[in-house]
Amino acid sequence: MTENQNTPIYTGDIAAQHLEPEREYTTENQEISFSADQHAIWADLFAGIHQSYLLEHICQQFKDGLKLLELDPLHIPAVAHLNEHITPRTGWHIERTAVRYTLADDWYKKFAQRIFLITDYLRSRDQMEFTPEPDMFHDIFGHLPYLTQKFYAAIEDKFAPAYMKATQDEKEVIKRLAWYSTEFGLVIEDNQLKVFGAGTISGRAELANTIMEFYRLSRDNVVDYTGNLFEQIQDLFQSHKDNIYRIIDGVNELHRQGQMSSQENGWNVVHSLYKKLGIERDGYFSGEVIIAPFDVETIARIPKTVYAFNPMFFVCESFEQMDALLDSYLKPIAMRN
Numbered sequence: 525m526t527e528n529q530n531t532p533i534y535t536g537d538i539a540a541q542h543l544e545p546e547r548e549y550t551t552e553n554q555e556i557s558f559s560a561d562q563h564a565i566w567a568d569l570f571a572g573i574h575q576s577y578l579l580e581h582i583c584q585q586f587k588d589g590l591k592l593l594e595l596d597p598l599h600i601p602a603v604a605h606l607n608e609h610i611t612p613r614t615g616w617h618i619e620r621t622a623v624r625y626t627l628a629d630d631w632y633k634k635f636a637q638r639i640f641l642i643t644d645y646l647r648s649r650d651q652m653e654f655t656p657e658p659d660m661f662h663d664i665f666g667h668l669p670y671l672t673q674k675f676y677a678a679i680e681d682k683f684a685p686a687y688m689k690a691t692q693d694e695k696e697v698i699k700r701l702a703w704y705s706t707e708f709g710l711v712i713e714d715n716q717l718k719v720f721g722a723g724t725i726s727g728r729a730e731l732a733n734t735i736m737e738f739y740r741l742s743r744d745n746v747v748d749y750t751g752n753l754f755e756q757i758q759d760l761f762q763s764h765k766d767n768i769y770r771i772i773d774g775v776n777e778l779h780r781q782g783q784m785s786s787q788e789n790g791w792n793v794v795h796s797l798y799k800k801l802g803i804e805r806d807g808y809f810s811g812e813v814i815i816a817p818f819d820v821e822t823i824a825r826i827p828k829t830v831y832a833f834n835p836m837f838f839v840c841e842s843f844e845q846m847d848a849l850l851d852s853y854l855k856p857i858a859m860r861n
């Protein structure tokens with residue numbers, strides 16, 4: 525990262541900011557103009573991910589939504605374009621915000637009104653492969669194709685009503701559930717692992733690493749793609765649960781020390797954790813991440829980690845299953861008096 529006014533230096537987690545009405549965009553000034561450079565960055569980001577060898581590993585619903593959204597590959601879209609393509613289909617509205625990383629409390633207040641905020645900030649040229657900070661490309665390209673899809677709107681509809689009534693501890697779990705589903709979740713489609721999360725889709729480095737993991741699992745004979753994939757992942761998870769929980773405790777410790785947020789240390793911190801715990805890096809544990817079935821109890825234990833060092837990814841058997849598992853935690857909270 526270079527030091528200039530547009531690229532802040534991160535020393536830890538990204539600082540979330542409150543929405544301040546006096547600084548925010550109004551309904552009249554949602555459209556802003558972008559420089560030729562910014563449009564060019566958008567075009568390169570778009571072209572970098574819009575490749576058949578990458579798209580084939582992203583779930584069908586994303587690709588269906590991307591078509592419906594009719595994004596211009598060469599230009600950053602207007603908010604009006606996004607709303608014309610989204611609101612009639614799912615009732616969600618897109619609003620521009622001046623905040624780069626919105627606090628969850630403010631974010632979910634907007635969610636309760638079916639408003640999805642997109643930041644006015646676009647990453648710089650030196651962050652084409654990865655940025656820890658969700659920028660406009662992440663918000664628009666990663667999330668908004670899905671907001672044309674009823675199943676996704678229904679998933680997003682679940683979070684705010686629960687968040688509003690949750691205790692502080694439950695709020696942390698809710699943020700993690702969102703993180704490991706809509707941001708970094710995986711789903712099975714035709715017995716294949718597919719990328720679902722917007723965080724993975726909008727970052728070429730994380731997307732490519734995730735896809736490598738899919739190949740590695742079969743290359744190292746961890747799974748056999750000719751058999752029932754989800755059952756195999758469930759069996760692997762069950763038989764390695766003790767070590768997975770030791771790893772999660774270790775990740776929590778690293779997180780408390782700020783080491784899971786350090787771009788410089790990267791994966792080395794996780795590799796040395798395996799070493800410290802005496803866990804052999806072979807078979808299920810030989811990749812860069814552990815792929816486990818989406819499980820609320822496990823997700824509740826693992827921190828949100830920025831800088832693309834998610835030590836675990838969680839996979840759902842289907843979107844129906846994702847829906848049911850999210851409901852199992854969120855609905856009882858939302859229905860509280």
Ligand SMILES: [Fe+2]
Nearest residue numbers: 658707722723
């Ligand atoms: Fe996001």
